[in-house]
Amino acid sequence: MAYDYYPIEKLSVYLSDDGGSELTLFAFMEAAKFAVYWLPFCRENNIIERCPDAYFSSSYTENSETQKIKLMYESMKTRIENVIERGKVDEDYINNDEELQDFTKFSIAGFTRHNHPSIVQVLLESGKDKDITGHGMPNLIYLSREKNKSSPHHFKAGALNALLRVSGIMTNAPIILKLDCDMYSNDPSTPQRALCYFLDQTLWPKLAFVQFPQCFHELNEADIYASEMKGLFHTNAMGMDGLSGPNYVGTGCFFRRRAFFGCPSSFEQPKIPELFPDHVVNKPIQAHEISRQAHYVASCNYEDESTWGSKMGFRYGSLVEDYYTGYRLQCEGWKSIFCSPKRPAFLGDIPISLYEVVSQNKRWSVGLLEVAFSKYSPLTFGVRSMGFVMDHCNAHYAFWPIWSIPIILYAFIPQLTLLNGVTIFPKRSNVEIFGDFEKC
Template identity: 25%
Template sequence: MNGHRDPRYYSPEEEELTTLNGYHGVQNPPTSPSNFDFEFHDIPSPRPVVPFRPGHTQSPGPGNRNSPPEYGSPGWLHPNRTSDVPETWMNSPYESRSTSPTLYQNTPVQQSLQSLVAPLVNTPGSPGYAKEWVQAGSASIARINDRDDADIWKGWKRWVFFFTPFLTFANTSIYLFYLGLRIYCIIMAQREADVTYAGAWVFVAIEIAVAIPSLMHNCWTMLALKKRGRPKLRLTGNDCPTVDVFVTCCGEEDELVLDTVRGALNQDYPSDRFRVIVLDDGKSAILEDMINQLKPAHSNAFYMAREKIPGKPHHFKAGNLNYGLDEVHKLPGGAGEFMAALDADMIPEQDWLRAVVPHLLVDPKMALACPPQLFYNTPASDPLAQSLDFFVHVIEPIKDALGVAWCTGSGYVVRRVALDEIGNFPLGSLAEDVATSTLMLGKGWKTAYIHEPLQFGTVPEDYGGHLKQRTRWAIGTVDTAFKLKFCIWGDAVRRMTIAQRFSGFLYATLSLYTLLLTASLFAIPIILLWGKQLVAYANDTELHWLIWACFAATLSNRLCEFALFIPAGYNTGQRGSRYQLWMSPYIALCIVRSFMLPKWLGGQTQAFKPTGSLGSALNERDPKTRKNILVRLRVILFNFMALFHFAFVYVTLVAVVISSYRCFYVAHGFKDVVKCLITHAFWPPLTFLFICTSLWTPVSYAIDPPSMPEREDLLARDPKTGVAHPTTKSKKIAFGGQAAWFELQYTVSTVATILIFVYSFFW
């Protein structure tokens, strides 16, 4: 997953996009490592990574990139290494160690890994990171806690979350029983009345369609039974491995990028062991001057901008990163052993490198380690579900436990040798991060998810930017899945485990599933206006069983949601459920355009693009400069196609009113009216209400957008160094009125389900 990036990275006007037939790599010079094509031909043997060499100022050209390393003097060099590392160290990386760091290089394969195995200390570290740990001498690794997320959530929450797999299994079983009972009762009702209940069949089909994503997620969630045991580690001492930190940007505000660069330079990591390299695809002369002004105080700061020839594919962010991977060989000392990447807006915490790097050091097969993407400008209630809290706090830890952690797009640290083996970052993908980690897993490498708050960035501050970001992710995931054959077969995924293949298949399928979900949404107002009975049954006994089964499924689902959402927060999880509904039409539309429509009918691989000309930005979150409500409604309803959401809600509510009127008009007696209402429009848990409130999100956002302060007001800036970090308050999502409204709606539907259940005993 990627943070907020400039749209120009992905603009089809800026460069040619690839087709479904495969990725098209650029033709690299003979010395370039970027020889990966996405038809997965054999890749040349990886080039050894040259460590930084003290006193070496000549640019290592093609003839000397693989020159033997020179050690013996201080500067940009790897720590001293020997080849007598006990094999047990590799098999038990988290045990205590007491010797100096060594290089495990007994065989050519092991030598190519060039992994620094650092010792773990027996004495427990302080609760948090402390600068006094940085001492002269050999590096070591302190084990701070048995869990890397020990400071994020703990206590009773962990005990409740432990039961999530069992609750999920129970909920899934009950719901499948309920669906089976629904189908059985329709069949029995048709035999009894000798008619076809078309409305009931359509309604149960919609229920199944809406339930499929939840059922698929339930299958994945049940795997949380496998305990995740990634510890919280810190690299101590000043004899650390070398790291090239890339900050990628393309037209973002210069001050935004500079804050990220300052945060990266301010790492509590030996300054002669890492470099911060700005890879600017926007070629900002102002930004270049800003970086040059930092060099007197930070000699490890560099600025690079590649030449982008019009008409020649530039391959988005992956092309920019690959350019940096090649160019660092020309810097004094050559390339670092590890490469790290930060998005332009992602400000790293001071202990970022010391927290992530050790997870790569203790395991020579660990190719990539990444922390979550967190944000400091998320508005109260997070109306568009822009925070990734559910994904980063629930889904990613489960995936990590099963050995299938995804690269999150920013803040990650990767082993250069592993990148060499897959031919550097894959070209031609809108989701180069997902493709990179997947290809590494397919080669037998490991990936790790570090569940610590180590970086904070910004979410898109406008509705259009949010749509473009999320549809780009969806298209990139599906595109990568097609080219990797959904991680089911092929040379690229040959060494994947069953869990890793299932994960790749699941998340690509969920994106494609938005097509079916969107189609089912169209059917809801139609069947309500149709006036047909939605729930068919042969007698009152069957109706009783249907209500009881529905009650059990609803309550078990509520309980399961509460337990599952605990790491991210209950309201965050509910926002995610609503987000899947209202975003489905946008994602489905982009998938149709990208993978189904021919070019002559408007098909092209791109994220959501608004219709017409917007004229000017809405500035909807700035209370001083935001456009008035009429302009906001016009742009979001028409240019951003939320008119579908608006029409759906109103047609559905009108259909509910008409259906209810028919019940009062046709039925006789209180009991018959209640039965009619339940089986025609108000079947628990009032699904239409949840769908309507979810799809109303774009309209409510246009009417009453959240107000946000200036970015500077969300930061605590050091007046001397200019280094800024988000304030404690800005890192948290405030509970706002919209969250309260949705909780009220959820409570009403739950109470209605209970009342219908109780009343069923009285007829």
């Protein structure tokens, strides 16, 4: 919300809560109340570190103003932590009837994270809500899509498609930033950087997304599990940027809304005209009609008999919806750009325990193999759609899990042969080639 973006009223922040938790809604209500102080504070003091947590742990100038806002931030944090500890939002944390009504939606009979109606909650409305200096605030909207056990939810890709549609109904901005909940924005000028590419007339017709690298904070010095993934997020992306562009890596990526509706030359029509990417919303986001439609497009059966997940939106069928979606967009002829400024645009959390690393790698491996052995495999489909070199880059990812076989063999066989006295590596004297090298 604190981006350097003018006019700020054109910015809308959507939060997807796939867990359907009143605690998350409470945290966001608190964040909205704090934001009316924090945004003018950042603007007037030219703060670069706009994530409050990062700002207060940096070496900032202490004065009465910073002390006051820090106190506010700390008390907000304590309130949220208390609510999380209790596991529910008690009455003493609810300020008025309106808030009470919002929270009762979570206490209807049978409400669980896997089974509940869709909840769309406008926490801030641009044009109406102002900060303490009278400047406008961006829109802030909470969404928990409908879930029930009989409809497939398609994990993160499903959540993102619901977000795409709800944001389409409410504001329908042509450019979308997708950010994971474990990342924060580290540079207030990032939207300008991305927009420079989108506004370039030579790139525009085929440009689908601008990807920033995933960078992490709190990396331990040795990074013993090699979680920084420099090869994946930096080196390979830079190379692919010289071809059709990098892959989408799930977060820190600016998309053009149009890219989710078919290839550059043919448009895939959504069911309702309000979801067309060029539709201009001319009703306030709290209007009854908008709210009704937002609930409708966030419902479980909205996608029935539609091409959402196959030809439209984020693609279903792989646990790595990011790789799969980026790859399919490139197959359709879309291009992408890699933007890696000196100051990281986003910073995120990294898995730090062995258990987390193993489960992340397992998830990625299963997801990549799902693509490798699907009808859209880079070996068959990709190579025809994007040419050999670009496809080779994508195939390198899809078949990456197969590396585990030689690595496991290499990890065990030398020890086993050593214990059993078997020689597997050639003896130096047995190999002619060494002799030849020596002669050289």
